[in-house]
Amino acid sequence: MAELNFFQILLITAWAFWGIIDSLSWGIGMNGAILACLFTGVVVGNPTYGLIVGGTLQMTQLGAGTYGGASIPNITSSGMITTALGATTGADPVTFSASIGVALAALFTQLDILARFSNTAFQHIADRYVEEGNTKGIELMNHLGIIPWGLSRGLPVFVLLLFGQGLVDTLMAILPQWLMDGFKLAGGLLPVVGFAILLRYLPVTKKPQYVILGFVLAAYLGMATLGVALVGLCAALLVFQNATAAPAAASNVGGDDYED
Amino acid sequence: MKTKKFTKQELHKIHFRWIWQSQIGWNYERMQGLGYLSTVLPMIEKLYGDNPELKDKALKVHSQFFNTQPAMGDMILGIDVAIEEQNPTAVGIETAAAVKTALMGPFAGIGDTIFGMIAGAVFGSIAASMAVEGSAIGIAIWTVWYACVLFLIRPRLFDMGYTQGIKLVTSLSGQMNALTEAASVLGLTVVGAMIATMVKFPLATLTVKIGTDADGSDLMKEFPLMTYANSIMPALFPALLAALCYWLLGQKWMNSNKLIIAVVVLAIVLRVLGVLA
Numbered sequence: 001m002a003e004l005n006f007f008q009i010l011l012i013t014a015w016a017f018w019g020i021i022d023s024l025s026w027g028i029g030m031n032g033a034i035l036a037c038l039f040t041g042v043v044v045g046n047p048t049y050g051l052i053v054g055g056t057l058q059m060t061q062l063g064a065g066t067y068g069g070a071s072i073p074n075i076t077s078s079g080m081i082t083t084a085l086g087a088t089t090g091a092d093p094v095t096f097s098a099s100i101g102v103a104l105a106a107l108f109t110q111l112d113i114l115a116r117f118s119n120t121a122f123q124h125i126a127d128r129y130v131e132e133g134n135t136k137g138i139e140l141m142n143h144l145g146i147i148p149w150g151l152s153r154g155l156p157v158f159v160l161l162l163f164g165q166g167l168v169d170t171l172m173a174i175l176p177q178w179l180m181d182g183f184k185l186a187g188g189l190l191p192v193v194g195f196a197i198l199l200r201y202l203p204v205t206k207k208p209q210y211v212i213l214g215f216v217l218a219a220y221l222g223m224a225t226l227g228v229a230l231v232g233l234c235a236a237l238l239v240f241q242n243a244t245a246a247p248a249a250a251s252n253v254g255g256d257d258y259e260d
Numbered sequence: 261m262k263t264k265k266f267t268k269q270e271l272h273k274i275h276f277r278w279i280w281q282s283q284i285g286w287n288y289e290r291m292q293g294l295g296y297l298s299t300v301l302p303m304i305e306k307l308y309g310d311n312p313e314l315k316d317k318a319l320k321v322h323s324q325f326f327n328t329q330p331a332m333g334d335m336i337l338g339i340d341v342a343i344e345e346q347n348p349t350a351v352g353i354e355t356a357a358a359v360k361t362a363l364m365g366p367f368a369g370i371g372d373t374i375f376g377m378i379a380g381a382v383f384g385s386i387a388a389s390m391a392v393e394g395s396a397i398g399i400a401i402w403t404v405w406y407a408c409v410l411f412l413i414r415p416r417l418f419d420m421g422y423t424q425g426i427k428l429v430t431s432l433s434g435q436m437n438a439l440t441e442a443a444s445v446l447g448l449t450v451v452g453a454m455i456a457t458m459v460k461f462p463l464a465t466l467t468v469k470i471g472t473d474a475d476g477s478d479l480m481k482e483f484p485l486m487t488y489a490n491s492i493m494p495a496l497f498p499a500l501l502a503a504l505c506y507w508l509l510g511q512k513w514m515n516s517n518k519l520i521i522a523v524v525v526l527a528i529v530l531r532v533l534g535v536l537a
Contacts, residue, residue, distance in 0.1 A: 021284060024286065025280045025281070025283065025284060026279065026280070027330075027406055027409065027410060028403065028406045028407060028410060029403050029406040032387075032399070032402065034387050034388065034391045034398075034402075035399055035403065047396070051391040051392070051394055051395070051396060052391065052394065054388075054391055054399075055387070055388040055389070055390070055391025055392035055393075056392055058387065058388040058391070059385070059389075059458060060520055062380060062381050062384045062385055062388070062451075063380035063381035063384060063447070064380070064516070065376040065380060067368075067372045068327065068372075069286070069288070069291055069327065072516065073516060073520065098527075099524075102520055102524060106517045106520065106521070116286060117287070117288055118287075119286060119287035119294075120288055120289045122285060122287070123287045123289050123290055123293075123294050126294055126297070126323070130297070130319045130320060133312070133315065133316060133319060135304075135305065135319075138294075138297060138298055138319075138323075139281075139298045139301060141285065141298075142281055142284060142285035142294050142295055142297075142298035143281075143285070143298075144285070145284045145285035146284050178528075178532055179528060182528030182529075182531040182532065183524070183528070185460075185527040185528075185531050185536050186524040186527035186528065188459070188460030188462070189460065189523050189526070189527045190520065190523055190524070191388075191454070191458045191459050192455070192459045192498065192501050192502050192505050192523065193505060193519050193520050193523055195451050195454055195459070195502055195505075196502055196519070197509065197516055198377060198381050198447070199448075199502070200506065200509050201373070201377045202377065202444050202447050202448050203441075203444050204506070207444070207448055210448035210449045210452065211448050211452035211455075212452060213449055214449035214450055214451065214452025214453035214456075215452035215453060215456050215499065216452075217452075218452070218453035218454075218456040218495075219456035219457075219493070219495040220494060223453070225385060225386050225389055225450070225453060225457070226386060228449060228450060228452075228453035229382055229446070232445065232446040232447075232449030232450050233446055235445050235446070235449060236443065236445045236446040237442065239438075239441055239442045240438050240441070243434075243437070243441055243442070244434065244438045
């Protein structure tokens with residue numbers, strides 16, 4: 001199988017490094033698993049492979065975010081590594097995502113924590129500059145945060161793309177078929193985790209009827225996602241109109257309605 | 261005291277600084293506090309540059325802990341600039357600090373729901389379901405949404421905050437709650453559909469020996485589990501599994517990483533047992 005060349009590794013690493021910075025600032029989606037994996041797929045010459053890996057991993061994290069500074073599994077870095085190594089090894093993308101992809105994503109959570117922790121050092125220096133009224137220094141310290149952030153994504157991608165190929169080849173050779181089949185099935189089951197996380201954030205106990213509505217439209221009537229989303233939009237508009245028409249009632253349901 | 265008004269250009273520059281700088285220095289101690297301070301440095305320089313005492317106070321006050329959803333932070337920043345521009349005194353600085361502290365929590369709740377969960381669920385599931393089929397159309401749609409947020413929604417949020425100032429909080433609270441509620445309804449509907457279509461639970465057909473034939477050969481019977489499950493309800497097991505995972509995530513000892521591993525193990529075990537094909 002083809003080996004990654006150094007230029008490819010650098011390109012993918014640069015995207016990983018800048019992707020997290022983008023998600024912290026402009027937010028044009030570079031750090032999304034699907035787009036990052038698609039880019040990786042293009043670099044290694046197999047865009048479809050990237051799309052499948054990105055899609056499979058994205059489904060484990062739908063609507064999940066780093067709310068309040070929480071760390072979540074890093075499916076972006078792991079997806080890029082999975083795509084690059086998998087496409088060159090020729091492993092099945094879903095099997096590979098549910099095994100290596102999922103494992104690496106969980107492992108990389110620690111690096112996110114490390115980056116957020118490292119930046120406290122710059123905060124302390126900035127505090128000194130506040131005392132001195134050194135505004136240039138404050139701005140510099142804020143920007144230095146880019147380094148831990150970027151490295152927390154770029155470094156693991158770089159290292160694993162450089163040295164991971166042999167490891168992956170060995171793993172793929174020794175793993176028994178039943179285990180590989182199990183991982184492939186896991187790829188199909190894993191989206192359930194994404195939905196469960198999402199339901200935890202949404203007021204599902206207060207408004208279960210809409211989950212049922214969406215389920216029935218899809219399961220019984222076979223409606224496509226976009227169609228269901230449009231029906232959901234109609235329901236959302238109705239709710240919005242009702243709530244704004246009766247502001248007194250609306251203010252009663254605010255706040256704690258979404259905490260549970 | 262002479263009034264110092266911000267030009268449109270200066271306002272856009274400050275907003276631009278927030279978009280870029282709000283989180284690059286994020287840390288556990290002050291979270292977006294450093295980013296906020298760095299963002300408003302030009303404002304501090306313009307309003308208090310000729311008054312060392314006030315400048316010192318402003319630098320200290322704005323370096324306090326701050327954390328909110330960045331797009332909703334646009335609005336808070338706009339309100340802050342409006343307050344301090346109208347009242348560039350110690351009182352003004354303290355009012356702005358109080359408003360920041362009061363708004364960051366509730367605004368984060370609204371922003372996380374709309375920009376994080378609902379947008380992530382709706383665009384993410386469309387993009388993911390198309391991506392696994394090898395199509396990039398879904399991710400293109402999602403990227404367009406990101407561009408809309410950056411170029412259309414966020415400038416609007418900042419302008420609203422700046423032009424309406426603190427009045428905005430009272431006039432908007434009802435609408436914001438309605439918007440969050442409506443967005444949740446959309447999210448719930450989509451998730452319901454996604455559970456049915458995207459969770460793949462391919463039950464096997466079991467072939468079991470139920471006795472011995474007259475000629476001594478095994479009498480086999482096939483049990484098409486999928487047909488049985490579908491006769492009760494389509495997507496029965498995805499629905500049950502979703503309910504189970506939802507419940508598990510509510511337990512103190514569970515988190516998303518553990519749940520993912522549990523689901524992978526479940527898939528392998530069911531495959532080995534031959535229940536899933």
